[in-house]
Amino acid sequence: MIMPLLRRLGQTVFVLFGISALVFAVFFATPGADPTARIAGRNAAPQTMEKVRKEYGFDRPLPVQYAIMMKKLFITRDLASYANRGELVVPEIMRAAPVTLSLVTGAAIIWVVLSIAMGVIAAAFKGSWIDRGLMILGLVGISIPVFWLGQVVNLITQNRYHDTWLFSWVPGLGYVPFSQSPGGWFLALVIPWCVLAVMFVGIYSRILRADLVGIMGEDFIRTARAKGLSPSRVLLRHGLRTALITFVSLFGMDFAQLVGGGALLTEVVFGLPGVGRLTYQALNSLDLPLIMATVMYSAVFVVLANALVDATYIFLDPRVRDAG
Amino acid sequence: MMTKPPDTPRPSAGPWASAFRSLLRNRSALASFAVLAVIVLASLCAPFYAHHIAHTDPFVSNVAGTIVLNGQETDIMQPNDNPLHLGLSPIGPTGSTTYLLGADSQGRDIMARLLYGGRNSLLISFSAALLCLVMAGVVGITAGFFGGITDMVLSRLMDIMWAVPVYLFAISLSIVTITSGLRIGPFVIEADNLLIPIVIIALVYVPYAARPVRGRVIALRQAEFVTAAKCLGVPRWRIVLRDILPNVSTTLVVMGPLLMAMALLAESALSFLSIGVQAPAASWGTIILDGEGLIYTRPMVAIAPGLAIVAVVLALNILGDGLRDALDVRDTSRRE
Numbered sequence: 001m002i003m004p005l006l007r008r009l010g011q012t013v014f015v016l017f018g019i020s021a022l023v024f025a026v027f028f029a030t031p032g033a034d035p036t037a038r039i040a041g042r043n044a045a046p047q048t049m050e051k052v053r054k055e056y057g058f059d060r061p062l063p064v065q066y067a068i069m070m071k072k073l074f075i076t077r078d079l080a081s082y083a084n085r086g087e088l089v090v091p092e093i094m095r096a097a098p099v100t101l102s103l104v105t106g107a108a109i110i111w112v113v114l115s116i117a118m119g120v121i122a123a124a125f126k127g128s129w130i131d132r133g134l135m136i137l138g139l140v141g142i143s144i145p146v147f148w149l150g151q152v153v154n155l156i157t158q159n160r161y162h163d164t165w166l167f168s169w170v171p172g173l174g175y176v177p178f179s180q181s182p183g184g185w186f187l188a189l190v191i192p193w194c195v196l197a198v199m200f201v202g203i204y205s206r207i208l209r210a211d212l213v214g215i216m217g218e219d220f221i222r223t224a225r226a227k228g229l230s231p232s233r234v235l236l237r238h239g240l241r242t243a244l245i246t247f248v249s250l251f252g253m254d255f256a257q258l259v260g261g262g263a264l265l266t267e268v269v270f271g272l273p274g275v276g277r278l279t280y281q282a283l284n285s286l287d288l289p290l291i292m293a294t295v296m297y298s299a300v301f302v303v304l305a306n307a308l309v310d311a312t313y314i315f316l317d318p319r320v321r322d323a324g
Numbered sequence: 325m326m327t328k329p330p331d332t333p334r335p336s337a338g339p340w341a342s343a344f345r346s347l348l349r350n351r352s353a354l355a356s357f358a359v360l361a362v363i364v365l366a367s368l369c370a371p372f373y374a375h376h377i378a379h380t381d382p383f384v385s386n387v388a389g390t391i392v393l394n395g396q397e398t399d400i401m402q403p404n405d406n407p408l409h410l411g412l413s414p415i416g417p418t419g420s421t422t423y424l425l426g427a428d429s430q431g432r433d434i435m436a437r438l439l440y441g442g443r444n445s446l447l448i449s450f451s452a453a454l455l456c457l458v459m460a461g462v463v464g465i466t467a468g469f470f471g472g473i474t475d476m477v478l479s480r481l482m483d484i485m486w487a488v489p490v491y492l493f494a495i496s497l498s499i500v501t502i503t504s505g506l507r508i509g510p511f512v513i514e515a516d517n518l519l520i521p522i523v524i525i526a527l528v529y530v531p532y533a534a535r536p537v538r539g540r541v542i543a544l545r546q547a548e549f550v551t552a553a554k555c556l557g558v559p560r561w562r563i564v565l566r567d568i569l570p571n572v573s574t575t576l577v578v579m580g581p582l583l584m585a586m587a588l589l590a591e592s593a594l595s596f597l598s599i600g601v602q603a604p605a606a607s608w609g610t611i612i613l614d615g616e617g618l619i620y621t622r623p624m625v626a627i628a629p630g631l632a633i634v635a636v637v638l639a640l641n642i643l644g645d646g647l648r649d650a651l652d653v654r655d656t657s658r659r660e
Contacts (some may be wrong), residue, residue: 011480018484026500135607139645143585143637145592148612148630151619159620262489265593279492280597283499295488302487 005311012307019299020292024066027288037227056082059131073293083287091274092290093297100274101174102185103266104258106193110202112251116240118201121207123234126213150195156253157191173271192270196263200254204247214322249309256305261296340575343650345571353646356639363636367442374436378422382440383604386431391422392416400431404570404621413621428614430515438628441606446636448521448566449588449599455526456533457576463530464537465572469564479538482531490528494590497524498599521594525587532586533579540572556646574651581644585637592633606635 036053044052053059057068072079073089081087122134157167169187176184215221216239224238225231264276275294282290347353366373374382389400400423401412402505414427467478478546485493501513501520513519544567553563594600595609603610608629615626 011483014480015483015487018480019487022484023496026496128587140634140638143634143641145589145595145596145633147593148633150628151612151616151626152623152630155619155623176435256446257489260489261492264489264491265596266493276492282513283496286499286503294494295496296478298489298492299487302489306483306487 008307008310012303015303023292023295046262048083080146081287082292083285089289089293093293096273096275097276099272100259102189103192103272104263106189107196108255110193110197116203118205122209123212138202138205141198146199147265147269153191175272193268196266199315206241208247212239215239215242228237252305252309256301259300273314332340347646347650352642352648356642359639367439367446370439370443373439377482378433378436380433380434380436382436389431393418416622417624425624426622426626429618434625437606437611441608441611444601444607445591448518448591449584451522452525452587453584456529459530460533460537461576464534465541465568468538468541469568486531492529494524498594502599521600523590526591536575537572541568544568544571548576578648578651581640585640588637
């Protein structure tokens with residue numbers, strides 16, 4: 001029981017190291033991304049360039065530079081941005097994290113509730129027009145680019161129909177901290193929540209329906225039916241519970257990816273200063289310390305979620321447990 | 325060891341033929357195929373449309389130009405509706421063949437740009453999906469068939485790629501290559517080359533596509549016919565080509581349309597962030613970006629390419645579903 005967990009931990013650390021080394025290599029090996037020129041400014045004198053190179057340690061070998069950056073990021077936590085000089089990177093991410101967390105949590109609640117409802121109803125009416133209609137609806141949701149949907153929703157709620165009773169409550173784009181005004185926080189996020197959730201409702205409802213339909217043909221379901229349980233009880237208590245195992249593991253991965261910056265497009269379209277937008281800005285200005293910090297931040301979430309999902313499998317599924 | 329299949333009166337149709345027949349019976353798959361064909365044909369006709377029907381050049385700024393509408397000469401950039409008539413907006417949908425969907429902020433014909441953009445979007449997503457399938461096939465088969473150290477290295481590499489959100493990964497690679505192009509030895513790829521988004525999009529989806537292939541190969545490796553071939557002393561490369569590849573090809577084919585749908589969404593997202601297709605070339609994503617500034621005054625600029633994306637992605641997804649049912653492959657895809 002302990003060994004698989006330990007092995008998993010070792011893999012996790014290795015993956016995190018791999019990502020950081022990869023990002024470092026990509027951004028330092030690129031021509032045109034030379035950080036000295038960026039910090040010193042355009043057409044800087046050779047002496048200035050030399051001074052910057054010394055001051056920031058760019059003249060040292062790459063592995064040493066990598067080690068220094070990692071130390072500043074994880075141990076002393078005083079890694080400073082190259083683009084906005086003196087701006088510390090870790091607090092910057094800590095400021096952006098609650099925005100993304102609010103956005104993703106709200107969207108996750110919507111997509112879990114809606115997709116379970118849609119998946120169960122579709123599976124219960126398998127083959128009927130309700131089933132087909134719901135699944136086409138899910139497919140449409142998967143097919144809409146989220147940034148475009150955001151723009152169209154903005155057009156409707158902020159402009160064309162903003163003055164009607166339906167959308168007059170919609171505040172302007174931007175984020176309101178929960179601590180400042182819980183009501184404002186809610187109103188500012190309702191529409192981004194829904195827009196972000198659309199695609200996932202499509203994905204999850206379709207997966208859940210397919211799993212449920214598969215499970216309903218299995219032996220233990222026949223046993224449950226033979227015991228004389230009502231169809232709804234068989235579907236919900238026996239079918240849904242089993243189908244939710246895949247659902248939960250997928251959810252862990254997607255949630256982590258979104259918290260780690262995957263909701264970037266939604267954040268950009270709705271002007272939310274979250275982690276995804278911060279990463280995008282860092283990438284655009286090739287601000288290496290900030291890129292490093294945001295990528296590591298997101299990788300930690302994804303890798304942890306991955307390990308967590310695997311660990312729950314080890315605890316839940318005796319076959320995996322014994323094989324490990 | 326039996327090498328000859330048991331005698332049957334007539335060999336039943338192969339999996340591909342029967343899949344093709346059941347696909348022909350699937351009405352929604354046929355309809356999506358028709359939609360795709362129409363959109364591809366329309367995109368191919370882009371130069372013809374621009375020169376002979378719309379009479380515009382969709383790659384040249386035309387803010388000072390005029391067009392003839394209902395016998396009247398009309399400016400392409402028109403004064404705004406506000407009381408003081410401050411500022412200019414591009415002309416909206418005209419309803420005639422020139423500027424059918426109006427102009428963008430540089431006075432270019434949106435309908436013509438939409439067709440040219442379709443060429444790029446479709447070309448990029450198709451090539452990226454194809455390249456991704458090839459790479460995923462190679463990686464998945466190598467990891468699954470050879471196992472051991474090879475599998476461990478490849479799987480950990482996939483884990484590393486998997487741990488970065490797909491879009492962030494694609495954006496990082498795009499920004500790095502867009503700033504100065506790419507130099508690999510004697511080969512120089514300019515920043516505006518379409519190969520850059522194609523390779524990047526193909527690369528970021530490799531872990532997604534390679535996983536199911538690897539799983540399938542691991543299952544196949546223990547299949548009796550592979551063991552039989554091994555016992556007969558068939559060389560390994562021949563087993564891979566003749567026994568493994570035909571059996572994973574259905575998995576790969578089913579993933580094709582779904583991958584192209586994802587690639588199209590990724591391409592439009594990259595172009596929307598101005599790090600995909602570079603100006604003055606168009607793609608559906610760049611047109612949505614052009615329309616962002618005009619979203620409240622001329623929403624059609626952003627809405628039209630978005631609808632095109634939705635139509636193509638939806639059709640590809642339905643086609644992919646149809647293929648999966650026809651080829652009876654389960655467990656192929658999960659995301660996006």
